[in-house]
Amino acid sequence: MEQVAPKNNFHVSIIMTGSPGVFEPANIGGISVRNRFIRSATHEGMADTAGAPLESLEKLYVRLARGGVGAIVTGYAGVLPQGRCCFPGMLMMHDDALVPAYRRLVEAVHREGSPLIMQLAHCGSQTRSAVTGMRTVAPSPIRDRYYSEEVPQELTEAGIREIIDAFVDAAERAQAAGFDGVQLHLAHGYLLSQFLSGHSNRRRDHWGGSLENRFRIVSEIMDGIRRRLGKYPVLAKINGYDGMSGGMRQEEAVKIAMMLEASGCSAVEISSGTIAEGLAIMRGPRVPIDALLVANFKVAAVPRFLRSGFARILPLVSPSSPKPYHSYNLDAASVIRKAVSIPVVLVGGIHTFMDASRAIEDGAADFVSMSRPFIIEPSIVKRYEEGRQDASKCSMCNDCAIMIEKEPLRCWNGRVRQGV
Ligand SMILES: Cc1cc2nc3c(=O)[nH]c(=O)nc-3n(C[C@H](O)[C@H](O)[C@H](O)COP(=O)(O)O)c2cc1C
Numbered sequence: 001m002e003q004v005a006p007k008n009n010f011h012v013s014i015i016m017t018g019s020p021g022v023f024e025p026a027n028i029g030g031i032s033v034r035n036r037f038i039r040s041a042t043h044e045g046m047a048d049t050a051g052a053p054l055e056s057l058e059k060l061y062v063r064l065a066r067g068g069v070g071a072i073v074t075g076y077a078g079v080l081p082q083g084r085c086c087f088p089g090m091l092m093m094h095d096d097a098l099v100p101a102y103r104r105l106v107e108a109v110h111r112e113g114s115p116l117i118m119q120l121a122h123c124g125s126q127t128r129s130a131v132t133g134m135r136t137v138a139p140s141p142i143r144d145r146y147y148s149e150e151v152p153q154e155l156t157e158a159g160i161r162e163i164i165d166a167f168v169d170a171a172e173r174a175q176a177a178g179f180d181g182v183q184l185h186l187a188h189g190y191l192l193s194q195f196l197s198g199h200s201n202r203r204r205d206h207w208g209g210s211l212e213n214r215f216r217i218v219s220e221i222m223d224g225i226r227r228r229l230g231k232y233p234v235l236a237k238i239n240g241y242d243g244m245s246g247g248m249r250q251e252e253a254v255k256i257a258m259m260l261e262a263s264g265c266s267a268v269e270i271s272s273g274t275i276a277e278g279l280a281i282m283r284g285p286r287v288p289i290d291a292l293l294v295a296n297f298k299v300a301a302v303p304r305f306l307r308s309g310f311a312r313i314l315p316l317v318s319p320s321s322p323k324p325y326h327s328y329n330l331d332a333a334s335v336i337r338k339a340v341s342i343p344v345v346l347v348g349g350i351h352t353f354m355d356a357s358r359a360i361e362d363g364a365a366d367f368v369s370m371s372r373p374f375i376i377e378p379s380i381v382k383r384y385e386e387g388r389q390d391a392s393k394c395s396m397c398n399d400c401a402i403m404i405e406k407e408p409l410r411c412w413n414g415r416v417r418q419g420v
Pocket residue numbers: 040041042043074075076119185187188237271281282283347348349350369370371372373400401404409
């Protein structure tokens with residue numbers, strides 16, 4: 001890909017010190033990537049009820065690819081109906097019948113020069129049986145602080161084996177559909193992340209206790225994929241820490257990254273937080289109160305005559321994001337990068353050109369990935385490349401993150417107004 005001449009002094013300094021620039025091509029486990037920018041997995045709500053991608057998703061990915069992104073990671077795709085999220089339009093990869101629809105999607109993205117990686121997930125107890133029609137499951141029967149309607153069922157040995165097979169089968173389907181690789185979702189409190197975290201995994205059998213035991217489910221998935229698909233690229237998104245009492249600490253995340261590397265993982269993306277922590281995963285200066293009032297299932301459960309009182313209390317009781325709002329997983333990524341030799345991808349608040357170039361120049365990460373900046377501006381990378389390097393237009397209002405409970409993904413730019 002053509003290299004664009006540096007347009008400012010900061011970028012010149014990157015080139016003079018010999019550090020890789022953000023526009024330098026690179027490779028992830030055999031996937032050629034034209035620059036260091038990745039679209040981080042973002043649920044789009046653009047699948048039909050079977051979980052097959054809609055035309056709107058193809059249009060979105062084509063816009064992202066034309067906009068210069070290095071690689072796209074899909075929104076999370078469910079490996080089993082039991083692990084489906086409770087938002088509409090989730091991608092699914094649990095059935096061979098879905099493969100032809102994905103093949104068309106992949107071909108369209110490849111024509112525009114971008115690799116496409118499918119994120120595979122099981123939501124564990126971060127979903128609702130009222131939506132999936134199935135009891136939620138988890139490593140241990142601990143009520144989720146956010147999805148608190150039900151106590152998840154503790155997984156049996158057979159249940160765990162079924163989930164391992166489901167991830168391996170889904171990876172095989174992704175390969176058959178032409179995806180350049182898969183990313184295992186081991187972050188944000190979903191099922192595999194629940195196994196890794198001592199907060200949610202209280203098991204005393206060989207799936208719990210020591211870090212090696214908590215990692216066993218991931219290790220078996222990796223082994224299964226390696227046995228069946230050889231060197232097919234498998235990436236992972238992990239929490240650098242999860243903020244839960246007795247949960248994942250940074251030292252454990254370093255060991256998990258090393259275990260992933262040893263198991264043949266191609267790259268590790270560093271995030272943090274769980275859904276129960278509110279907006280710790282996607283931080284921002286304000287709680288999206290109006291969007292919560294319009295779209296959130298917990299608010300919908302409040303009787304109508306109590307809603308306006310509730311609307312006044314909500315801002316007082318809703319947890320706001322921890323600070324900082326920019327590059328908030330940088331420290332964790334940089335510590336992990338020193339411990340592994342596979343590429344490290346940094347996500348979380350990379351909302352200025354400086355956030356991105358500093359992470360790469362300082363050696364904290366090999367790639368940066370972004371979610372919200374691409375929602376408001378799918379061609380942000382092209383703009384940066386052309387030298388227009390103003391910050392993302394995203395105001396971190398987080399209306400997008402709440403409104404996906406109701407509608408397909410779009411940027412609301414703080415304009416959702418409550419319909420109490
Ligand atoms: C609307 C929305 C949907 C998201 N869906 C996913 C997802 O499917 N899988 C995932 O790993 N992260 C998901 N995330 C988290 C992002 O990938 C990213 O980790 C987080 O937003 C922080 O990055 P940012 O500051 O660039 O937005 C989502 C974020 C948003 C805003």
